[in-house]
Amino acid sequence: MQTFAATSPVTRTTDKIVGRDIYPDGQVRLSARIRYGAAEVGGDAHEGPVIMGSTMYDTSYLTPAGGGAVSQKQVVRVGAGWDVYRTLDRSTFVTAGSQRDTEYALHLDGTIYRRSVTYIDGKPSRRITGWQSGYKGVKAMTLISQTSTYDTFLMTLTSGKLYTARLPLAGGHIIPGVVKQVRSSTWQGFESLVAAPCGTGTLLLGIDKDTGSGYLYSVGHANGTATAIRGLGKVPGSFTDPVYFRRTNLTDPNMAGE
Template structure:
């Protein structure tokens, strides 16, 4: 994989156990009622199109679409990408813009890296590198990257079809990534969609919708041995089962959340306050402009961008 010198590393209510995350059925659309307190946040929603292009749609907090463009064409073969983790991007010493992140195509995991001119355009130095097979049994993928003045933590999470959530540490030697399973936790069989909402040096937190319609957070400490001592909290008890994909961006101490209903091709924006179980405030911001029919959605995050701080 490619290294760019500027980054000196790889650019490529109540506490419940996780066992409660099982199926069920509920109806209706989510509602809420908290104020965004004058926030001027936005969310950079990425997707892989059916034609294998990388797309960017930026939405303001009022649901209006600020940007809609193809960042790079033909990054992947047509119709192959099933899941994508967060894609990171930013300026390099060459004056170009670097883009990097993992995807799942068919049964295999791939690492992606490439350059474009600032803002997108002709692709150079593209590398889509096969990591290994056996990934057709996973239904969710994301990566949490936390950078300090001296360290960089890259932690990947993947949800197995049997309801086990796996955590892997990603490390680099001479720019080449390697992965090691560092923990797992069972009991997530009812999860329909999940997105990272908080990341620190000691834990990551996901927001999860269930097939039963419930909305939960899963607080996952990085310490604690092979079995992740995750703490799962109910946020809402019903009406969230309609979303097949979630994308979240930081918004102060809360989260700007996009829920995507692939059946209708619609997206809905919410401001989620700092997560605190059923006391968490959620404000519905309305329907996002446009349609959402691409196969895979993810967050575009700038190398120098704010970390998620939703819990």
């Protein structure tokens, strides 16, 4: 786990291993965000989906509070056929007394599929609730905003453009998403994006896997080309791991960058 302060120059406030040997070395291809919180038996409980090869797995495990030896690990096979997706993320929107879990996966053909995740006897079940085509040029995407009615993603394109895509939860199977250009160039270098709420906006980490470098940005309220973006600089250290994702505490606020 790495944590950064929104300062310039960028400072790293946390750099530690939370748990070891969750998955076979080098097998995880995609990961949605991993959620964690206090477990009833003590310590921290962690859970989230990953894709290894063509198969999705739901994962859960325990560690001492703050990390340490892994126990009660479960890696449960969901199903095959996931090799056709190149991104995976999950929006967990929490209100008083309720929780919405929605997964998004970008197909190789440029179609975003939205799935509702519900829990039956504590086990997640997925159902496709919509899709939208037209995202073939997307290189990386990350969730930056959640409400009870839509989720919004920030996307880099191979052309260098930076876009937002607001995907509503209601409607038919064809998602009437609203896509807006934020910047017209220079963003093609990032193969991975990780975002977290920060104040009234979003703290965005862009990872250039070709150089093993990370760059931090403060992104204001999403409003097309009027969106304020402030570069905080290069992040200390190297970024050479194959997969990066956001790790969220159960008490973290909902994303509200739009």
